[in-house]
Amino acid sequence: MPTVLRVGPYRFYFYSHEPNEPPHIHVDRDDLSAKFWLDNPALVRNLGYPAKELNQLLKLIRKNQQHLLEAWHGYFSA
Numbered sequence: 415m416p417t418v419l420r421v422g423p424y425r426f427y428f429y430s431h432e433p434n435e436p437p438h439i440h441v442d443r444d445d446l447s448a449k450f451w452l453d454n455p456a457l458v459r460n461l462g463y464p465a466k467e468l469n470q471l472l473k474l475i476r477k478n479q480q481h482l483l484e485a486w487h488g489y490f491s492a
Contacts, residue, residue: 418485421474428486437486441471450475452483 419426423443432438437452446462448471455475457468475482 416485416489418482419478421478424471424474426475426478426482428489430489433490437483439475439482439486441475452479452486455479 415427415429417425417427418439425442426439427442428439438458439450439452441448441450443463446467448460448463448468449458450456450472451458452475455472457472460468463471
């Protein structure tokens with residue numbers, strides 16, 4: 415479960431056993447979790463985040479999209 419990025423209380427990571435899904439990132443904080451697609455950033459699943467915080471996460475993902483995609487492809491291409 416490689417951690418790709420940490421911003422404030424957020425941990426951005428992906429699971430190493432999900433190579434057959436489109437590029438995506440999981441984001442956790444405390445007991446909250448969400449999953450976002452990376453190619454065209456969008457929410458896939460939300461477990462507890464309020465809407466305002468999801469919007470902030472989406473902005474962070476867009477800001478770091480290139481880095482997150484490079485980490486995804488670098489990991490699963492190796």
